[in-house]
């Protein structure tokens with residue numbers, strides 16, 4: 001009996017220390033959505049269960065190794081033990097009970113996470129290799145950044161143009177695949193103003209790890225200001241360059257082609273490229289003019305720029321006017 005009391009106390013002590021240790025590591029990033037609360041609640045109870053079960057196995061094992069060690073010179077056989085029915089019932093019923101409790105807690109937290117707010121704001125998300133594009137149907141804004149107002153539920157209607165991607169903002173906790181040929185939904189109520197990052201969480205090709213976009217949770221006033229600013233930009237974009245920039249964002253071009261002097265590994269930067277000579281994979285060089293850009297949009301494999309994988313960019317079907325607008329935009333980047 002004395003052994004059971006000691007082991008029991010040691011289990012409680014080790015379980016507490018394990019829990020405090022795991023909790024202290026800070027495995028989770030900051031929680032920035034209402035949906036994170038039930039998820040973190042469930043996760044916390046699982047850490048409690050893990051800490052207890054870990055201790056329940058390790059303490060009796062370690063205790064037996066030390067306390068019941070064979071004495072020096074003792075060559076007798078160990079005591080013969082037959083089965084123990086009570087013990088077998090206990091270690092069947094208790095885990096069953098525990099699993100059922102967690103099944104209930106899991107269903108409860110899933111229900112909380114999926115709770116629908118009929119006033120939720122809709123944002124359309126387009127995923128493609130290797131860029132995210134966000135469309136606000138109420139205002140017609142298209143952006144490479146996802147701005148969300150604080151404390152209002154948003155439902156993302158997500159579509160992929162090529163392969164399977166996955167929308168994941170660790171601070172929001174929820175993750176959802178974006179699958180070609182169907183619209184998947186992602187529901188979130190941002191609860192912490194700040195700047196986060198959506199990462200693609202499905203291996204989708206060579207530049208999967210660069211498939212990121214900013215997610216910004218704004219105070220309502222800041223969000224309204226951003227919407228107003230973007231609406232004004234869209235309205236002002238009546239020039240060919242302005243139209244070209246909108247097209248470059250809406251088609252995801254700028255996900256792979258940088259528009260600054262910093263190169264992305266996926267594709268040549270557009271900055272200063274117009275009028276320059278670029279090396280091709282076949283050893284020749286080419287002048288970047290209207291004809292080369294138009295050809296590269298319609299048939300990216302026709303002339304492959306040295307140092308970049310030719311299979312990344314799909315051919316785009318754009319009108320002559322749209323292509324001319326994109327070229328006008330590229331010309332401004334210098």
Ligand code: CUA
Nearest residue numbers: 200202204208
């Ligand atoms: Cu898209 Cu990984």
